Amino acid sequence: MSGGAEWTVEVERAVCVGNKMCVAVAPDVFEMAEGKSRARTARVRPSESVVDAYESCPVSAIVVRDETGEEIESGI
Numbered sequence: 001m002s003g004g005a006e007w008t009v010e011v012e013r014a015v016c017v018g019n020k021m022c023v024a025v026a027p028d029v030f031e032m033a034e035g036k037s038r039a040r041t042a043r044v045r046p047s048e049s050v051v052d053a054y055e056s057c058p059v060s061a062i063v064v065r066d067e068t069g070e071e072i073e074s075g076i
């Protein structure tokens with residue numbers, strides 16, 4: 001993974017079903033608020049835990065974009 005790259009992370013709260021999977025996988029990135037997840041910070045360092053959280057969401061409510069603005073794909 002490259003050094004200074006950052007990803008942006010968003011949770012589509014209208015889609016989130018609040019099962020807390022992302023919070024369990026990446027508590028430094030996601031937190032629960034009013035029964036749904038939200039990103040603690042819009043920008044994160046690329047990490048496997050972010051990818052794992054992204055992949056663990058059953059309703060694909062998590063949107064992660066790389067530094068070019070492209071949505072990441074699983075299996076990075």
Ligand code: SF4
Pocket residue numbers: 011015016017018019020021022023036037056057058059060061062
């Ligand atoms: S894993 Fe998806 S549905 Fe579950 S709390 Fe996180 S964003 Fe919401």
